[in-house]
Amino acid sequence: MCPAVAMAAVETGEASKNSSEPAAGYEKKCIFCRIVNNEMGTELLHSDEEISCFRDIKPGAPHHYLVVPTKHVGNGKSLSKEHVPLVNRLVDIGKEILQKNNVTDLSDVRFGFHWPPFCSVTHLHLHVLAPASQMGFMSRLIFRLNSYWFVTADQLIEIISSKGDTN
Template identity: 30%
Template sequence: MQDCLFCKIVAGEIPSQVVYQDEKVYAFKDIAPVAPVHVLIVPKKHISSLEDLGPEDADIMGHIVLTAAKLARELGLARGYRVVANCQEEGGQTVYHVHFHLIGGRSMQWPPG
């Protein structure tokens, strides 16, 4: 998608601090971290929101969760971490490309804050 911020990051048009990538996903450091570790994991395929997922996207969503767990181990988050996906405006989604926040390195509270 031409105007999608995350598509431009995945394409290398906008610089990012890459943490991991493979044929399906791209993971990079968040520019406004809320914890010592804050990585965004995005599918390379453009999907606007969780509401736009179809059965054909089950494989990539599973791959994202497995990637989050792998990165958590590699980034030393053995004491715990949070994986968050915001959906639509009231859910806090600000970039309309499905993405998951991997957050850790400090104690997490509920509700988030």
């Protein structure tokens, strides 16, 4: 870039857009941050400033989506009471994606999070699997309810809502 163009870019604020500095909330080593920033060629089924959604590369059910915060947020253990609205929004977007894909029986859907240390990616991500009744043996094990490694969205909300309580 020639000096005159570089100076104009600084004056107009364009320089920060082209710099190699990552945006706030972006972890360059995080695969999900790279996906939501369109660096991986993955189709985004939903994307806004707060939430993004894409298909799981190893689907455990006919419909298997990952709903993630667009900005990097750690795993379930890193959340606090302030994150309850975020978790609820992840679930809401998951339901919207299912409806767009003609999945209407929400009683046969599994919404949940892997619990550390059983997370392959530390970027918070909600698994949306449907129909749960069509999950294979390994998927039933990996996404097993009431296990040490997988919690439902409701369980996560209960866990983070009680953080800091002295009971």
